[in-house]
Amino acid sequence: QSLGSGVIIDSEFGYVVTNHHVIENADQIRVRLDDGRSFEAKVVGADPEADVAVIQIPAQGLQAINIGDSAALRVGDFVVAIGNPFGLSQTATSGIVSALGRSGLGIEGYEDFIQTDASINQGNSGGALVSLRGELVGINTAILAPAGGNIGIGFAIPINMAKASMEQILEYGEVKRGQLGIGIQDITPELREAFNLENGQRGVLVTGVSDDSTAKKAGVQAGDVIIAVDGEATNSSGQLRSQIGIKSIGDKVRLSFIRDGKVKKVDIEVGEPQQLTSTTGELHKLLEGARFENNPDGDGVLVSGLSPNSTAAYNGLRPGDVILGANRQRVTNLDSFKKALALSKQSVLLHVNRNGNSLYLVIR
Numbered sequence: 001q002s003l004g005s006g007v008i009i010d011s012e013f014g015y016v017v018t019n020h021h022v023i024e025n026a027d028q029i030r031v032r033l034d035d036g037r038s039f040e041a042k043v044v045g046a047d048p049e050a051d052v053a054v055i056q057i058p059a060q061g062l063q064a065i066n067i068g069d070s071a072a073l074r075v076g077d078f079v080v081a082i083g084n085p086f087g088l089s090q091t092a093t094s095g096i097v098s099a100l101g102r103s104g105l106g107i108e109g110y111e112d113f114i115q116t117d118a119s120i121n122q123g124n125s126g127g128a129l130v131s132l133r134g135e136l137v138g139i140n141t142a143i144l145a146p147a148g149g150n151i152g153i154g155f156a157i158p159i160n161m162a163k164a165s166m167e168q169i170l171e172y173g174e175v176k177r178g179q180l181g182i183g184i185q186d187i188t189p190e191l192r193e194a195f196n197l198e199n200g201q202r203g204v205l206v207t208g209v210s211d212d213s214t215a216k217k218a219g220v221q222a223g224d225v226i227i228a229v230d231g232e233a234t235n236s237s238g239q240l241r242s243q244i245g246i247k248s249i250g251d252k253v254r255l256s257f258i259r260d261g262k263v264k265k266v267d268i269e270v271g272e273p274q275q276l277t278s279t280t281g282e283l284h285k286l287l288e289g290a291r292f293e294n295n296p297d298g299d300g301v302l303v304s305g306l307s308p309n310s311t312a313a314y315n316g317l318r319p320g321d322v323i324l325g326a327n328r329q330r331v332t333n334l335d336s337f338k339k340a341l342a343l344s345k346q347s348v349l350l351h352v353n354r355n356g357n358s359l360y361l362v363i364r
Helices: 159-172 187-193 214-218 237-245 336-339
Strands: 007-010 014-020 029-033 038-047 053-056 076-084 091-102 113-116 128-131 134-142 152-160 181-187 202-211 225-229 250-261 262-269 288-296 301-306 324-325 348-354 358-362
Touching: 007 134, 014 159, 029 237, 029 250, 053 128, 053 159, 076 113, 076 134, 113 134, 128 336, 134 159, 152 159, 159 237, 181 237, 288 336, 324 336
Parallel strands: none
Antiparallel strands: 007 014, 014 053, 029 038, 038 053, 076 091, 076 128, 091 113, 113 152, 128 134, 134 152, 181 202, 202 225, 225 250, 250 262, 288 301, 301 324, 324 348, 348 358
16 A cells, blocks of 8 residues: 545546556555545556656545646745645645756656755655645655655656646547657767857757658757757756657747857757657566667667656666667667567666766666
8 A cells, every 4th residue: 555645636527636656556546535535536547757647536526726837936936735744634834946947866757847845755746736826836746865754855747747748648548749859968068168159058969860850850950059949948958858748749849059159940840759669568577667769879779768666767777878788688779679688587687878877787
């Protein structure tokens, strides 16, 4: 058994949003309301990569929360976290927005977290982060807790990001993410100097463009530095993945980038994913919950998504890792990856490149 929290987002149909890791692999889900009523819930759909799930309860007389705009949040804004920490239902804790756009934590496949010092503990996952207007601005998801308890560093999924997943789940029962077809990396001081960028210039460097991709058709080139998506600044590769991740296939986005010292803008359609595996574990039972694609930057297979509670994540695999070998066999693409994985059913030995560093992982 486990406990979590949830937020009523539709009073008419009884829809409740929570974290995917709260209901993952559950045989039975029960929702207890503040008025004492209890209902068995059914799963409408989930987005493991963003850690969002929608469930439904057959209840009448519900009150849905007002949904706010997380893009309007600023560091220093006061927020309240509401949830079920340690089984203490309907607990409210207050704090401020400590930071915005946190990514690279290895918690989710798509990360653009709100960081807050409002106390978030075990059982708060899936609960509401609300503004002082009482509007839902985030879904509480994770904490950094070296000692096992709250130390004032908690993370919530911005409601704009969660809402994008929720809308697709309610319409399709799943989330269908597209991509632009580009390889990217964060800008280091050395790269900033090599590309003659201004001191302090932020953005994401395009390292490669896939053939037949929408980015290729729009004229994006390797060496371009992406600085904004739809007018919203892009400061890291994790943030860019999240900015595109909330879009549906077929949506148009306006990409702003620097090329040869000049800012250019192009409209790009979000395209179909290219050669993505599913997350149902058919590659290997130990890699269930992981998603892979051919490395756009060269040989290898990119870990493009990973469920935080998966066996692979528990054994150290992270989104963004590039797999160069498996079971002592070289991996150049998804086909060679599949063949290498078939050599062992009890464990998987992976040779991984992580941020330029080489390491081996054993998945058991």
